[in-house]
Amino acid sequence: MAAVPADGGSPVYGSDFLQLDAREAPAGGKADWLAGRLRQAIADGRLAVGSRLPPTRVLAAELRLSRGAVTEAYRQLTEDGHVEGRRRGGTVVVAAPLAPPAVPARTRPPGPLRDGGGERSARAGTLFARAPGADVFDALRAAHARVDFTPGQPDLAAFPRAAWVRAERAVLAELSLDHLGYGDPRGAPRLRRAVADWLARSRGIRVEPDEVLIVAGTAQALTLLHPVLRADGIDGVAVEDPGSLGTRQHLQNGGLATPPVPVDDDGIRVDTLRASTARAVLLTPAHQFPTGVVTSGERRRELLRWAQDGGLILEDDYDAEHRYDRPPVPALRALLADQVCYMGSVSKLLAPALRIGWMVPPPRYRDALTDAKRFADLGNAVLPQLVLAHLMESGALDRHLRLLRGRHRRRRDAMIDAITAHLPGAHVHGAAAGLHLTLTYVPDVPDTELAAAALARGVKCQPLSWHRQQPGRPGLVLGYAATPTGIIAEGVTAIGEAMRELA
Numbered sequence: 001m002a003a004v005p006a007d008g009g010s011p012v013y014g015s016d017f018l019q020l021d022a023r024e025a026p027a028g029g030k031a032d033w034l035a036g037r038l039r040q041a042i043a044d045g046r047l048a049v050g051s052r053l054p055p056t057r058v059l060a061a062e063l064r065l066s067r068g069a070v071t072e073a074y075r076q077l078t079e080d081g082h083v084e085g086r087r088r089g090g091t092v093v094v095a096a097p098l099a100p101p102a103v104p105a106r107t108r109p110p111g112p113l114r115d116g117g118g119e120r121s122a123r124a125g126t127l128f129a130r131a132p133g134a135d136v137f138d139a140l141r142a143a144h145a146r147v148d149f150t151p152g153q154p155d156l157a158a159f160p161r162a163a164w165v166r167a168e169r170a171v172l173a174e175l176s177l178d179h180l181g182y183g184d185p186r187g188a189p190r191l192r193r194a195v196a197d198w199l200a201r202s203r204g205i206r207v208e209p210d211e212v213l214i215v216a217g218t219a220q221a222l223t224l225l226h227p228v229l230r231a232d233g234i235d236g237v238a239v240e241d242p243g244s245l246g247t248r249q250h251l252q253n254g255g256l257a258t259p260p261v262p263v264d265d266d267g268i269r270v271d272t273l274r275a276s277t278a279r280a281v282l283l284t285p286a287h288q289f290p291t292g293v294v295t296s297g298e299r300r301r302e303l304l305r306w307a308q309d310g311g312l313i314l315e316d317d318y319d320a321e322h323r324y325d326r327p328p329v330p331a332l333r334a335l336l337a338d339q340v341c342y343m344g345s346v347s348k349l350l351a352p353a354l355r356i357g358w359m360v361p362p363p364r365y366r367d368a369l370t371d372a373k374r375f376a377d378l379g380n381a382v383l384p385q386l387v388l389a390h391l392m393e394s395g396a397l398d399r400h401l402r403l404l405r406g407r408h409r410r411r412r413d414a415m416i417d418a419i420t421a422h423l424p425g426a427h428v429h430g431a432a433a434g435l436h437l438t439l440t441y442v443p444d445v446p447d448t449e450l451a452a453a454a455l456a457r458g459v460k461c462q463p464l465s466w467h468r469q470q471p472g473r474p475g476l477v478l479g480y481a482a483t484p485t486g487i488i489a490e491g492v493t494a495i496g497e498a499m500r501e502l503a
Contacts, residue, residue, distance in 0.1 A: 049095070052093075146487075147459045151477045155408070168387050186214065187385060237314065240261060283313055284317075318345070324432060422496030
């Protein structure tokens with residue numbers, strides 16, 4: 001029942017639930033007010049994972065708000081990934097609280113850290129205190145975080161489960177017995193045809209199905225290339241700097257040197273590439289990782305002249321489908337087939353767990369790579385290949401990509417807005433396409449310390465220096481595709497707090 005003030009004024013309505021007081025809600029903004037209060041309660045731990053929110057009818061009656069305002073607040077929280085509707089189970093909190101701020105590494109006192117925040121800070125400091133080893137990405141994946149800005153992660157919640165199941169049923173209904181045996185090590189012919197069509201219409205690459213080799217992602221493509229390149233007298237592959245640490249590790253694991261070549265606003269410096277005497281180079285020309293630079297037309301012409309003089313280009317087209325504010329950029333493979341080995345996958349488009357990718361090698365390497373694939377695993381699993389082919393043929397994959405572009409654009413915009421608000425002076429790179437942003441900043445704060453301080457606050461990201469071999473400006477690489485907009489704002493806010501304490 002409402003309490004009546006002693007002065008005879010209007011009754012005060014509130015709720016025991018989180019001590020909410022509807023008088024605080026601004027006129028015309030009651031749903032946003034309620035959503036904000038609930039987000040804060042989730043962030044500070046008052047609403048733990050598994051907590052059930054009151055039914056909309058009940059909370060609306062307690063707060064004397066319209067049921068529509070409460071329903072709208074719950075809808076916002078659902079879209080942000082804070083809660084989940086479970087029919088008869090009600091609306092349940094599914095987001096973990098943000099980790100409490102910890103003492104930054106520079107000022108942390110010596111001695112054992114017994115509190116939970118201190119232990120998190122110690123683990124974060126250990127992860128970023130040394131040069132990244134082969135297991136660094138495994139360790140980062142295992143680290144607990146409320147907000148995960150790991151670059152390259154697609155929105156796994158958007159995986160088209162219903163479309164996949166329909167395609168799987170269609171494939172099984174028409175499956176011949178031959179498809180249950182060992183397949184062609186080059187990949188299922190149906191998928192190679194579908195990939196050839198996909199590349200023609202989306203990347204400008206015109207190839208025959210027999211030119212396509214199905215692999216278990218770009219990682220396997222690089223592994224298959226190691227012995228083939230060495231047999232051709234290539235003992236090193238130049239790489240972009242900054243450039244992907246993971247790709248560099250794969251090349252080095254195969255015994256190949258990785259001389260760095262700097263990247264500027266037009267792409268890789270071809271003059272430096274020529275001076276390196278490297279016979280091969282690995283590039284991400286459509287959306288350079290991690291800077292987001294698109295290789296300019298003049299730089300592309302320089303690259304093609306370098307390749308025509310005997311150089312080999314390994315083109316990693318890792319996220320070219322994801323673009324928002326610019327027209328498509330043709331693949332280098334579409335311009336010079338004999339000197340470009342093209343690689344792509346569905347890891348960023350559907351899910352890394354599928355382990356399906358493709359490569360279109362120069363003709364001289366095709367047989368050797370087929371042999372390498374045969375002796376590696378006899379070919380990818382056939383059933384997932386056929387399901388993917390069905391999705392490509394039916395147009396379901398194109399529809400999924402259109403859905404992702406809209407969702408990713410909203411999340412990218414949310415991250416840019418949050419960086420503008422909480423990291424003033426930071427410079428954002430690579431916003432026109434991809435699944436991540438790279439930011440550089442002016443304060444003399446090592447990016448490994450900033451990444452450690454962010455992780456201690458429950459935010460996972462990668463320091464830009466991990467992806468450099470040569471000195472350069474500090475920065476962070478922040479993936480946004482897998483994170484709802486509300487959580488993006490919380491994560492960037494925590495990074496801003498860490499920056500102010502360290503600066």
